[in-house]
Amino acid sequence: MSTDATALFLTSDEIASLAGPADYVDPVREGYRERGDGAPAEPRTTLFNDDPAGMLTGYLAILPETGAMGGYTYAAGFGGRDAHFALPIFDAESGDPLALLDGASMNPLKTGAAGAVGIDALARRDATDLAVIGSGAQARGQVRAAATVRDFDRVEVYSPTQAHRESFAAEMNEALDATVAAVASSAAAVEGADVVVTATNASEPVFDGDVLEAGAHVTAMGQYHPEKRELDATTIERATYVPDLRDRVTQDAGSFIHAMEEGVVDEAHIHAELGEVVAGHADGRTNPDEITVFDSGGTAIETVAAGKMLYDRASDEEVGEEIPFAPASRAMD
Template sequence: MTEALFLTSSDVADLAEPTDYVDAIRDAYRQRGFGAPAQPRTKLINREPPGMLTSYAAVLPETGAMGGYMYAAGFGASDAWFMTPVFDAESGKPLALLDGAVMNPFKTGATGAVGVDALARSDATELAIVGSGSQARGQFKTTTTVRDFETARVYSPTAAHRDAFATEMSEYANFTVNAVSSTREAVSGADVVITATTAAEPVIDDTNLEDGVHITAMGQYHPNKNELPPRTIERSLYVPDLRDRATQDAGSFLAAMDEGLVTEADINAELGEIIAGETPGRTSNNQITVFDSGGTGIETTAAAYMLYERAQAAGRGSEINFAPASDALTG
């Protein structure tokens, strides 16, 4: 038998700040850039009752951890549950099982922030957010740690939602966040644009984007999820979290491929390759850059292991026992 920690969302909710997530995930993508193993998600769809079971995983050799996510959504419940196992990368032993719900917006947001830090202009001061839910909040709280923004604008279709986001994030940040009534008003003049939606059609117009803008699109996790116009993909320096994911379920890239505007050769690099210095990122201030962040085991494992270590130090969680396979096979 071996002992592991079971950590609830309340066990880990106060253990890390946005900057902590950003630092851990930046290092994890650096490891990926030097060859750390990771694969795109596997998604199993059930039609009756409707739902899906999704998983993805990664190994972070330098961190000494491996793990990922497995989550179920739907099946009549109209909700989702996130289970996050963490294993020791040397021995293979289980270290922890986390309820991944509370960390989800922060680990996803931190991945977007790492993309902004790697690809956006260093003098970026204007931020635009399309979307106003929990993922948009996570993106805002983490992205504002990597650039000195002076103003931000948020758009979402429901006025009450964007107003609430603007009020809450203005109080959180040291600058004003304005709610606006169109995506055009949000993105025009922005140095960094974040799309955090579940849209099936592009949520921005390419003609409203300024030269030199960086875009982080985090709602691109299914072939039918498509936040960016094909023309934007065509004229940008396109960087996904995982190269293989771009042609599997990155909706906007697939739409641009379908129109004959791009091919696999137009995938500039994975994010980790840029962070590791293996491939250049932005090469001019006029260049448009896109980071396509659809979700991987890289950020999940990095965030979960960080929270596991901090929970251990704080005496959080409850012990659970696992029997090795040899016991079952020989018992």
């Protein structure tokens, strides 16, 4: 009979102390490289409930070379009207539990890292002007990570509430070397931008695809429901389209689904998964005038990669609490 295993429990505050935005990018890039070379990953499964209103979501990935596998699960809404994130990490060779993470503080950072990997793989190397639509925690994570892979001179932010976008600009001016300015419309942000990041929960497109400059790259990260579409059909049609996982595109990539319904694209328009580009199995950008889109709906690739990095750091720094896990064999003894 197997003996008890132990796992390291890490609180959100402990995780926040272990790593900053730049620390997530390389592990997440490696995770996508492994996916491009064939590592297993599945799109999210989401269960919706009407009364009380809420959703339960989970997704899975195995990263053999990273040495970790796991599944991200979160509940949002319901009676508490909030969200909670749980991430178990297992050893990819033995299957033993390694860690259990409270994912609240890491969530915008691991998602931002996925966006940064998309920018690094697809945006022009000389990109200096960044537009961001959205001003919440996810937008902050995206911008801070993006600044680690490109040397931006200027960032323009738009969100519908003036106070929110101005507060975002003031905070990011302190955090970044770039000049960050709040602007009065999404068109003002997107016009002339080399990179556009959308970080919203919008159900309708947040900018007009005709405004995109030749050579622009778009990272859209609020695309995880068939009825949510930050990008219009014009943007999808004009772009080399790269999702995080091909299998999720017709399941919950709302902008692509809508573009198919309008008849401007079909599934053949999916260029490659991000991992295939990172691993060198598919081209990224091939010319300076090409428009590219990374559709980042969220996967366990970035989550498990980030979780393993945090576990390793916590182990080295003796952070966290050891908790016991009984093996399944005990239940059958």
